[in-house]
Amino acid sequence: MFMTQSRYRLRATTLSVLSMLPLSACLDNGGPGWIIPGHTVSTNAGAGGSISPANAAVEHGSRTSFNITPDEGYSITQVTGCGGLLSGTTYTSGAIVTDCTVNANFSISSHTITAKVGVGGKVSPLSTTINHGNSTSFTILPETGYNIDSVTGCDGSLSGTTYTTGPVTKECAITANFVINNHTVSTITGPGGSINPPERSIQHGNSTSFTVTPDSGYDIDSVTGCDGSLSGTTYTTGPVTEECTVTANFVIKNHTVTASAGTGGSITPTSISVAHGATLSFTLNPDSGYNINNVTGCNGSLSGTTYTTAVITSDCAISTAFIRKPPATAATLSLTFIPTKNFRFSWTDVADATYYRLLENPDGSSGYAQVGGNIPAGIQNINHNVPLHARINGRYILQSCNEGGCTDSPTLSVSGTLTESIGYFKASNTGASDQFGYAVALSGDGDTLAVGAPAEDSNTTGVNNGSNNSAANSGAVYIFARSSNGWSQQAFIKASNTGAGDRFGYAVDLSDDGNILAVGAYREDSNTSGINGVETNNSATDSGAVYLFTRNDSGWTQQTYVKASNAGTNDNFGYTVVLSGDGNTLAVGAPAEDSATTGVNGDENNDSAADSGAVYLFTYSGGNWSQQAYIKANNSGAGDQFGSAIDLSKDGNTLAAGALEEDSNATGINGDENNNSRSNSGAVYLFTRGGNSWNQQTYIKANNAGAGDRFGHAVALSGDGRTLAVGAWGENSAAYGINGDGSNNSAADSGAVYLFNGNSGNWQQQAYLKAGNSNAGDRFGWSISLSSNGDTLAVGARLEDSNATGINGDEADNSMSGAGAAFLFTRRNGGWNQQSYIKASNTGAGDQFGRAISLSDNADTLAVTGYREDGNATGVNGDAANDTRTNSGAVYLY
Known part of the structure; x- marks a missing residue:
């Protein structure tokens, strides 16, 4: 009997009987003929997964593995059977010794x-x-x-x-x-205004603001909604938690219009409320004797007695003033002429007039303007100081006024020759033959007057001393000044070295302010030279001197004694003097100076050209005077008498010098200076200053230059030096008036004046002037004076013969031989016209009125002298009718 090991089983085998061997020798473990027994491992997968493989045949004692795979969303809950173990998703059995089953359970995730x-x-x-x-x-x-x-x-x-x-x-x-959340806040507006912005979107719980603007004439009545509040024109909501609406209502404004009336009437109604944009009418009710003066307020307009406002857009007030009716009748105006230069206007007060206004039309054609301020009732006359020569055609109206207006008097026209208004000035120590008025000068404002009397005889010296007449022809200067009380003599001035025959006062000039006086004594005899030299050595006969005086609150004092740098016997230094406007430049003429040099600052000591003449320039700086230039004509010739007339522009930078007996036959501007075939025809020379240097700029002759004309006997410059007037008293033409025929020389010594305009050396003749009554022997142009602007010219004709008096009298009656006259010309639009014919108030034969002449800067004051007038009066405006002081002299103010 064969026995197998537990893991084996016997295969079918043929055994040999012939050779019986021990079984142990034939069989061994695993040897041929034996097999190992196998087992089946089955699987069982619950819901939610699977086992792979599903079954497995496994040898006895071996192990096997299975993959446990949960479905998606499941997980392995438990795997059992066959003695195995689970690792991850792998299940490994134990040793299989018998058939068995692996069970897998799954659970959802x-x-x-x-x-x-x-x-x-x-x-x-x-x-x-x-x-x-x-x-x-x-x-x-x-x-x-x-x-x-x-x-x-x-x-x-x-x-x-x-x-x-x-x-x-x-x-x-x-x-x-x-x-x-965002909430929309919308708006609703009633008529009469707006809300801005019209709508807002705002976060939940926030507040926002709107501007509430009434239209013109409206007010905000109410603003509501969104739990807000109004401050001024800003409406601020409460916290917004839902859609809401702001509603604004407006109401039209009412405005109060008040009305008030001053004395003399009433206005109705006195106060009324009216809706914006309406108009109102008010009735004005003047009391008897009153008129409506003015109504103001609420932008209204007056028609008759109804005042209608403009559209009412705010509270406003109307104010009404009533005014007494103007006087029913005007006062009757009368005019009396009184010296000096005064028109006295008189009237009798009229009912209802509270003040008066005097209106003047100065020339009868330029129109009326008020004279001074309003004149209170009760004052029944005023004195009006006028330039007589410019008022001969004056027209005047007196307005009788009250607050309601004025009633005009009939026009009163100036008539007559104004003789009674002419100022008549005499020396305080009037003496026969003193020749008071031989020279004259006015300050720029016309309120200071200097008068030279070169034949005055007192032996006193200095200012305001005595009157012992033991120094014949020593000369004196008289200063007159105008105050609110009129004119009076301010000073009597003598040289510090008064000497008989010195002729102190032969020439005078004043600075513009009247505080500096230059006086020439052309026959003073000292032999000193320069500034403030020794005055007492009188060994240079008639060499001449100039004296400078100054005025302050204490009066007048001599400041400087001036002599030529080359003072020589008979040079006549001081024959002419002139000051610049500020008084810091002085020009002195010495027409009998004899040097033969020409031009500026030449050799002063070669006295081989007798009476050729010279001009000396002095300047004041740092408290001292010094000579700046010694000037001769470029064609200086013996007997020319260069410097016989001189003038300066206001700034002192232009000098005009006349040489009345220069002989060239040239005519016009810068002609041939060297042909001396026209004896004593005369010439004028213009010099200009640049820095401290002087140069001749222009040589001027008359366009009808004639022998003996003595062109340059008198010269005058305007303030800016651009207008030049030249007198030629020996000119002979029979022409009359302006720019007549200058070629007919049948009126010997009738005289003429020539006007020139120039700028930067370019000079040309502008006008040729003759007297309106030109006659032989009148010597028109003997003296001349220009206003500062050059538009008014005064001319003296010292031997004119009419017996007229005053202004614009009869020119034709030449029965007063040598009485003298003055003529006033004015320039308008470049053309010249005779404005006035001027005579003394007490015209007398031989008085030689017009010997010297002077205009104030604005031509409102004119001084004319009659140095051979015979009155025995003294002072200002004395008796002009007593002619017992022969040739004592007088000055007349117009």
């Missing part, structure tokens, strides 16, 4: 879903676990004022506030975001 929540809401639940493949829902809950913005995750979808996931196959999360 669960997944956790979490919720992430943003600001502004909640999610419920915040977490949940569900079986694989299932869906679940969450409730999404916005807080007040928020809305759901988005919910995402787990493949879900939102319906209302429910978020349902898709089938869940793994852990996942949902995210809920919320957004704060």
Whole structure:
């Protein structure tokens, strides 16, 4: 009997009987003829998974493995049988000794879903676990004022506030975001205004503001809605938690119009309330004797007695003033002529006039303007100081006025020759033959007057000393000044070295302000030279000197004694003097100076050209005077008397110098200076200063130059130096007036004046003037003076013969030989016309009125002298009729 090991079994085998061997020698373990027995391991998989392989044949004692695979969403719960062990998804049996079964059990998976929540809401639940493949829902809950913005995750979808996931196959999360609500705040406006902006979108819980603007003429009545409040025109809502509306209502304004009236009437109504945009009318009721003066306020207009406002857009007030009616009748105006240069207007007060206005039309054609201020009632006359020569055709009206207006008097026309208004000036120590008025000068404002009397005889020196007449023809100067009380003599001035025959006062000039006086004494005899030399050595006969005086609050004092740098016997230094406007440049003529040099600052010492003449320029700086230039004509010739007439522009930079006996036959501007075939025809030279240097600019002759004409005997420059007047008293033409025929020389020594215009050296003759009553021997042009602007020219004709007096008298009666006259010309639009014919107030034969002449800067004051007038009066406006002081002299103011 054969026995097998436990793991084997016997195969079919043929045994040999012939050779019986021991069985142990034939069989061994595993040897041929034996087999190991096998077992079957079966599997059983529960729901939710599988086992692979499904079955396995396993040799006895061996082990085997199976893959346990859960379905998706399942997991292995338990694997049992066959003594095995599970590792991961591999199940390995124990040693198989018998058939057995591996059993696998599976369980379904669960997944956790979490919720992430943003600001502004909640999610419920915040977490949940569900079986694989299932869906679940969450409730999404916005807080007040928020809305759901988005919910995402787990493949879900939102319906209302429910978020349902898709089938869940793994852990996942949902995210809920919320957004704060925006609410629209809309507006509604009633008529009469607006709200801005019309609408706003605002986050929940916030406030916003609107500007509430009434239309013109409206006010805010009410603003409501959205729990807001109004401050001014700003409406601020409360916290907005829902859509809401702001409603603004407006109401038309009412305005108060008040009305008031001053003395003399009333206005009705006095106060009224009116809707914006309306107009109102008021009635004005003047009392008897009153007129409506003015109504103002509320932009209204007056028609008759009805005042209608403009459209009322705010509270406003109307103010009405009434005024007394103008006087029913005007005062009657009368005119009296009184010296000096005064028109005295008189009238009698009229009822209802509270003040008066004097109106003047100065020339009868230029129109009326008020003279001064209003004249209170009770004052029944005024003195009006006038330029007499410019008022001969004056017209005057007196207005009788009150607050209601004025009533005009009839026009009063100036008539007559104004003789009674002419100022008559005499020396304080009038003496026969003193020749008071031989020279004259006015300050720029016309309120200071200097008068030279070169034949005055007192032996005194200095200012305001005695009157011992022991120094014949020593000379004196008299200063007169105008104050609110009129004219009076201010000073009597003598040289510091008074000497008989010095002729102090032969020439005078004043600075513009009247505070500097230059006086020439052309026959003074000292032999000194320069500034403030020794005055007492009288060994240079008639060499001449100039004295400078200054005025301050204490009066007049001599400042400087001036001599020529080459003072010589008979040079007549001081024959002419002139000051610049500021008084800091002085020009002195010495027409009998004898040097033969020419031009500027030449050799002063060669005295081989007798009476050729020279001009000296001095300047004041740093408290001292010094000589700046010594000037001769470029064609200086013996006997020319260069410097016999001189003038300066206001700034002192232009000098005009006449040489009345220059002999060239040239005519016009810058002609041939060297042909001396026209004896004593005369010439004028213009020099200009640049820095401290002087140069001759222009050589001027008359366009009808004739022998003996003495062109250049008198010269005058305008303030700017661009207008030049030249007198030629020996000119002989028989022409009359302006630009007549200058070629008919049948009126010997009738005289003429020539006007030139120039700029930067380009000079030309503008006019040729003759007297309106030109006659032989009149010597028209002996003296001349220009206003500062050059538009007014005064001309003296010292031997004119008419017996007229005053202004614009009879020119034709030549029965008063040598009485003299003056003429006033004016320039308008480049043309010259004679304005006035001027005579003394006490015309006398031989008085030689017009010997010297001077105009104030504005030509409102004119001084004319009659140096041989015979009156015995003294001072200002004395008796002009007593002619017992022969040739004492007088000055007349116009």
